[in-house]
Amino acid sequence: MAARITVHGHFYQPPRENPWTGVIDEQPSAAPAHDWNERVHSECYRPNAFARIPEMDADGKPGGERVVNNYERLSYNVGPTLLSWMEKADPETYSKILEADRLSLERSGHGNAMAQSYHHTILPLSPSHDVRTQIRWGVADFQHRYGRDPEGMWLPETAANDDTLAALIEEGISFTILAPKQASRWRKGDGKWIQAEAQPVDPRLPYRYLHRDGSGRSMTLFFYDAEVARKIAFERAGSSAEGFIELFQQRAEDDHLVHAATDGETYGHHNVFSELGLAYALFVEAPERDLEVTNYAAFLETATVEHEAAIWRGEGTAWSCAHGVGRWVRDCGCSTGGDEGWNQRWRSSLRAGLDIVKHAADEVFERLGGALLNDPWKARDEYIWVLLGQRDLDTLIADNASGPLDPEQKVQVGSLLELQRNAMSMYTSCGWFFNDIAGIETIQVLRYAARTMDVLQELNQTIPEQAFLAALEQAKSNDPSKGTGADIYLALHSAPMASR
Numbered sequence: 202m203a204a205r206i207t208v209h210g211h212f213y214q215p216p217r218e219n220p221w222t223g224v225i226d227e228q229p230s231a232a233p234a235h236d237w238n239e240r241v242h243s244e245c246y247r248p249n250a251f252a253r254i255p256e257m258d259a260d261g262k263p264g265g266e267r268v269v270n271n272y273e274r275l276s277y278n279v280g281p282t283l284l285s286w287m288e289k290a291d292p293e294t295y296s297k298i299l300e301a302d303r304l305s306l307e308r309s310g311h312g313n314a315m316a317q318s319y320h321h322t323i324l325p326l327s328p329s330h331d332v333r334t335q336i337r338w339g340v341a342d343f344q345h346r347y348g349r350d351p352e353g354m355w356l357p358e359t360a361a362n363d364d365t366l367a368a369l370i371e372e373g374i375s376f377t378i379l380a381p382k383q384a385s386r387w388r389k390g391d392g393k394w395i396q397a398e399a400q401p402v403d404p405r406l407p408y409r410y411l412h413r414d415g416s417g418r419s420m421t422l423f424f425y426d427a428e429v430a431r432k433i434a435f436e437r438a439g440s441s442a443e444g445f446i447e448l449f450q451q452r453a454e455d456d457h458l459v460h461a462a463t464d465g466e467t468y469g470h471h472n473v474f475s476e477l478g479l480a481y482a483l484f485v486e487a488p489e490r491d492l493e494v495t496n497y498a499a500f501l502e503t504a505t506v507e508h509e510a511a512i513w514r515g516e517g518t519a520w521s522c523a524h525g526v527g528r529w530v531r532d533c534g535c536s537t538g539g540d541e542g543w544n545q546r547w548r549s550s551l552r553a554g555l556d557i558v559k560h561a562a563d564e565v566f567e568r569l570g571g572a573l574l575n576d577p578w579k580a581r582d583e584y585i586w587v588l589l590g591q592r593d594l595d596t597l598i599a600d601n602a603s604g605p606l607d608p609e610q611k612v613q614v615g616s617l618l619e620l621q622r623n624a625m626s627m628y629t630s631c632g633w634f635f636n637d638i639a640g641i642e643t644i645q646v647l648r649y650a651a652r653t654m655d656v657l658q659e660l661n662q663t664i665p666e667q668a669f670l671a672a673l674e675q676a677k678s679n680d681p682s683k684g685t686g687a688d689i690y691l692a693l694h695s696a697p698m699a700s701r
Contacts, residue, residue: 325517539636
């Protein structure tokens with residue numbers, strides 16, 4: 202049997218649509234493109250669907266080129282909100298991504314695509330009812346687009362704790378991908394536990410993770426090869442197809458899987474033209490070296506999972522934070538960009554402020570929704586089918602109503618569901634990821650907070666704006682001219698609705 206390799210690409214952009222209009226406003230920093238979705242798409246998502254590789258004639262000389270779809274050889278997930286945008290912005294590329302999953306399914310019995318929890322929320326920091334909805338919305342979005350149930354699910358930033366993995370198991374997810382540093386200990390069979398700090402997990406092996414309730418339910422964890430991933434993402438290994446494949450070949454061994462997970466934007470956006478090296482590596486170099494390019498589910502069909510792993514207990518861990526999940530809640534020292542001396546102390550105040558808005562939205566939803574619906578949280582889970590155009594809102598309301606509702610009450614239910622959609626959108630991880638509260642990603646989550654409070658007003662409910670602003674006043678921008686989070690929010694909320 203040929204040695205097997207997998208390259209996983211996590212393709213994602215934060216939602217950029219104006220919450221009031223549903224249209225992406227111009228983002229000058231993305232010039233010459235209109236916005237960052239458009240720019241990254243032109244540099245990465247579309248080029249990977251139409252990658253050109255050279256052909257050789259019988260004499261070994263260049264003889265033209267062929268166009269290949271990298272998604273047919275990648276394991277990949279594409280964020281649901283990104284796919285929603287792409288479906289309208291570039292239906293051709295969108296269809297190639299879906300087609301790649303279908304062709305890989307025909308080829309190996311398992312599709313290359315993995316699901317992703319919906320809003321790219323850091324799940325270990327979320328309340329359990331939001332974790333459930335994020336997973337269920339991600340599964341529903343996957344079913345709608347790919348026409349099958351997902352086998353694996355990508356966790357945003359690979360952020361996980363025991364509660365997160367338990368939720369995946371309970372929702373029928375078979376596997377996920379984590380960074381090796383997220384493993385706390387492992388063992389073979391029923392043998393002695395080995396601390397991962399003393400002897401790390403072997404990333405070429407799958408590991409069983411058991412639900413902590415003692416039921417015996419489990420899922421599989423794949424810990425990607427961190428060294429290979431680092432060289433691809435940060436040392437431009439993809440610029441050479443031969444060098445790229447050599448990273449995998451030197452670790453290859455029968456009955457093992459050499460795999461690496463990286464941001465999909467590595468191929469073309471972060472590293473210009475590296476989608477071409479990736480294409481040649483996966484379509485030409487790998488077969489020539491007798492390396493089978495596969496996906497995780499196909500590997501699991503023939504693999505024997507002999508090892509068990511546990512992850513670090515507590516708040517959670519993630520692939521892009523050296524301090525657990527601190528990057529999304531405190532000034533942990535992890536950031537991207539910014540000048541010398543900048544800090545991210547604003548993170549905790551931002552989260553505290555958003556939590557105030559979210560608690561108000563949840564209380565109203567449960568109180569008003571509970572008077573109209575049998576189970577408002579169940580209705581929220583099902584609302585994804587309305588957003589996907591697969592179910593009529595009136596039908597969803599009728600199926601979930603606790604009794605006959607008049608037209609005004611039906612409008613109220615629709616507003617309550619939109620309240621929750623916007624409230625969950627506030628926690629898109631990019632709001633905390635970068636260097637300053639005045640960045641466009643953080644402004645976007647503040648826009649969702651503003652929209653959430655607008656819906657609360659539409660429902661004639663008290664809004665917690667003063668408490669929210671008090672929290673944001675403690676979130677100081679590193680740029681003195683920007684002031685505090687409260688200043689940024691007030692400037693945003695005083696703008697005309699169409700440009701907020």
